[in-house]
Amino acid sequence: MAGLILDPAGDLWDDWGLLDVPDPCRQQNTPQLQQIFRDFIVAAYPGYAFHTWAERLIALLQRVADGELNRLIVCCPPRLGKSLLVSKLFPAYWVSRYPTRFCAIASYSAELAYAHSREARHYYRAVGHPLSKDSTAVGNWLTPERGGCIAAGVRGPFTGKGYALGIIDDPYKGPEDANSAGQRQKLIEWFQSVWLTRAEPAPQGPSRWGFAGAAQVVVLTRWHQDDLIGWLLEQESGDAPQRWQVLNLPAIAEPPQQQILFPATCTIEPDWRQPAEPLCPERFPLAELEQIRIRAGSYWWNALYQQRPSPAEGLLFQRAWIRTTAGTPAPDGRAAQRPFAAVVLSCDLSFKGGEANDYCGFCLLGLLPDQEARHPAAQARARGEQLHPSAARVRSPVEQQEGVHRIEVIWSQHHRLDLPGVMNFLGQTLASLGKALSPDAVLIEDAANGPAVCQLLQRQIPGLIAVRPSGSKVSRAHAVAPLMEAGQLAFRSGNDALISELLGFPNGAHDDLVDAFGQGVIWLQSQHWRSQGKATPRPLLFSR
Structure with a gap:
């Protein structure tokens, strides 16, 4: 009977492990084959094309296998071949090690995870490594030494199983999944409560792993600025940074000023290319990428192909429209201030103070006086008088100024506050502004807060006005965008959070500052700007 088991013709598995007898041939020959991931790929996948980007990723995965690295993030465009390397070949190599x-x-999905595991099992067997006879399922296959590979869909169970290497590959099914705040939150909760709890601790005694706990590799194409990668990077500012190694691969190399910034705790693999150079010209030459850019549109191109889900140039609000101006960034009325014709404190309120709830947004804006209207030539025109040609050609002082603007964002803040917290914050803020920046009005949205809350706030906060909004958030943003494009809005330093929200709107994680900003601009525009003698505040008002 034993002879039948050991006979390769009768035992297709040739599995010595069931008998608990080591195979001297495998013990002698296999380790040399396993030592380097690149050699494993050559043996398991003859004809694999080792493009430059793949060589960079292979080197990082080798460091994971060698125990020199246990936190790796890989962001790259679709259809590049990342899953073949990370989720099929590398698990086979790692299990053999x-x-x-x-x-x-x-x-x-579980189906996709099983497909990756099936391929990993195939490559593991292709170089001569054995499987255990009693467990060869695609979703849970074992080695004779009782290690192996397990697979499941995200938000699926890993009950009773632990891992020393965890690979998450494309956890979002598509844009509907990634753009849903509820689906993104469910994934994060699964990651925290299931995925991380199945990670094995580091082996006892001397180990070349050098890290506490299992190695983690997360690879995906970016869909949203608050996808799993965005959340992981945000956690780096907390008390337990993971110090991820990041390989970020845009389809077309970008100049440094366009590249996204990563937390200081992360180590970023340098891009070896010059700006405008394609990532993998063998598969996607530059001309084809340009066609993809046109077909996909700017938002999806920047997210999926450039790995910048919040585009550097912005969406509705463009980065090129952002103007800055000198002035104190904080609400400090003691500093010298430019004279404003009107000042408004605009508020977007949410009365839930929990960490998972929305922010309350506050934005202080000032309307500069119309200096052009006081110019003698403009006053003569307003009276219907005809000017001498030489006088008509003289530009007013406002026209001579570059970067002139009418509305200035003095400061903006957002906080998670309950109703008492909002009242306390507004009271302290109004008291600190002083006469120079004392607002003519404090605005809150009538429809969002209800009559009872509005009446309570009006009794406590002087000058508070409940504003009934017209149209949706997006339509109000569209009403403000032309003024910013025309250079009639400027931002003092210290408004980085607002600017970030504007560039990501309407796909950003938060829009409370955008709402407060838009509400204040529209109110100043309708209540004060038009009352200065102009029927409508045209975007190119000063560019005649």
Whole structure:
């Protein structure tokens, strides 16, 4: 009977492990084959094309296998071949290196995760490594040493299983998944409550892993600025930074000023290309990428292909429209201030103070006086008088100024506050502004807060006005965008959070500052700007 088991013709598995007998041939020959990931790829996948981007990723995965690196983020365009390397070939190689330990693969669906695991099992077997006879399922296959690979969909169970290498590959099914705040939150909750709890601790005793806990590799194409990668990077500012190694691969290399900024705790793999150079010209030459850019549109091109889900140039509000001006960034009435014709404190309120709830947004804006209207030539025109040609050609002082603007964002802040907290914040803020910046009105949205809350706030906050909004948030933003494009809005320093929200709107995670900003601009425009003798505040008012 034993002879039948050991006979390769009768035992297709040739599995010595069931008998608990080591195979001297495999013990002698296999380690040399396993030592380097690149050699494993050559043996398991003959004809694999080692493009430059792949060589960079292979080197990082080698460091993961060698225990020199245990936190790796990979962001790259679709259809590049990332899953073949990270979720199929690498798990096979890693299990061959550590046959007593488990690798876990998660993707947006169990079917896709099983497909990755099936391919990993194939490559593991292709170079001569054995499987255990009693467990060869695609979603849970074992080595004779009782290690192996497990697979499941994200938000699926990993009950009873732990892993020493965890791979998350494309956890979002598509844009509907990624753009849904509810679906993004469910994924994060699964990551915290299920995925991380299945990570094995570091082996006892001397180990070349050098890190506490299992290695983590997260690879995806960016869909949204608050997708899983965005959330992981945001956590780096907390008390337990993971110090991720990041390989960020835009389809077309960008100049430094356009590249997204990563937390200081992360290590970023440098881009080896010159600006405008394609990532993988062998598969996607520059001409084809330009066609993809046109077909996909700017938002999806920047997110999916350039790995910038909040585009550097902005969406509705463009970065090129952002103008800055000198002035104190904080609400400090003691500093010298430019004279304003009107000042408004605009508020977007949400009375829930929990960490998961919306922010309350506050934006202080000032309307500069119309200096052009007081110019003698403008006053003569207003009276219907005819000017001498030489006088008509003289530009007014306002026309001679570059970067002139009418509305100035003095400061903006957002906080998670309940109703008492809002009242306390507004009271302290109004008291600190002093006469120079004392607002003519404090605005809140009538429809969002209800009559009872509005009446309570009006009794406590002097000058408070409940504003009934016209149209949706997006339509109000569209009403403000032309004024910003025409250079008639400027921002003092210290308004970075507002500017970031404007550039990401309407796809950003938060829009409370955008709402407060838009509400204040529209109110100043309708209540004060038009009352200065102009029927409508045209965007190119000063560019005749």
